[in-house]
Amino acid sequence: MNDEKELLDINPAYKAYTTKEHGWIYIAIDMRDLRFSKIGLTTREVPSSRIAEGRTYNPFLTLFTTYELARCTFGISQQELSDIEAYIHGRSVFGYPLRHLDSGRDSEWFQMRPDHAEQQVDWILAKRDFSVDHEKLYEYYDNPNNRDGINVRAMRKIKKIHRPLPGVMQRLAQSAGYDERLISPYLDYLEEFHAQGHPDQVWL
Numbered sequence: 001m002n003d004e005k006e007l008l009d010i011n012p013a014y015k016a017y018t019t020k021e022h023g024w025i026y027i028a029i030d031m032r033d034l035r036f037s038k039i040g041l042t043t044r045e046v047p048s049s050r051i052a053e054g055r056t057y058n059p060f061l062t063l064f065t066t067y068e069l070a071r072c073t074f075g076i077s078q079q080e081l082s083d084i085e086a087y088i089h090g091r092s093v094f095g096y097p098l099r100h101l102d103s104g105r106d107s108e109w110f111q112m113r114p115d116h117a118e119q120q121v122d123w124i125l126a127k128r129d130f131s132v133d134h135e136k137l138y139e140y141y142d143n144p145n146n147r148d149g150i151n152v153r154a155m156r157k158i159k160k161i162h163r164p165l166p167g168v169m170q171r172l173a174q175s176a177g178y179d180e181r182l183i184s185p186y187l188d189y190l191e192e193f194h195a196q197g198h199p200d201q202v203w204l
Helices: 048-054 078-090 114-127 166-175 180-193 199-203
Strands: 024-030 033-042 061-068 159-161
Touching (some): 024 048, 033 048, 033 114, 061 114, 078 114, 159 199, 166 180
Antiparallel strands (some): 061 159
16 A cells, blocks of 8 residues: 555645546547547446447447546546546647537547557546545556556556457347447457457456
8 A cells, every 4th residue: 555645635726626426537439440539527427328328329439448536535526527628638649639520619539549548548647646545546666566657556446447358249249230340440459458468458
């Protein structure tokens, strides 16, 4: 455990704000094309309800990663969620959000692979000094629990990756009447992910 846990305190910028019962960041994908990622925030009980709405216009939408920020040591307020969203939309590493062609308004989609987007969101949360059970997400020292500066033990308490076995997705596609080749980019990714020794399996 973090030896400094008794020294941790809420960010003073958000002390006056009421925390939300639920607060999430989620990364979603279109299974047909993994060159793009949807990075959204929601205060619903579960992010899957937002994804279910999206499936009314895109049946290939699915979750990739979720972060349950309400489980952080000091919770999450609507103001901080809004500030994180503004930071993501203004952060050059993600590029500019893709715009809706009809209105010109920014969307929640970015031209970035979802695994790369996940790494960036990990880092953003860690560098904002979030902690879970009074254990910081940012890992200062090189040790087996440290992955690229991220405290794996703490991050796993709020982060869930959605990586079904490729065979499961093949059967779902078949039962829905799809040619599985429609989602071949996603199936290829899942095959690679579930191969022995893939480094991202640390989040399972």
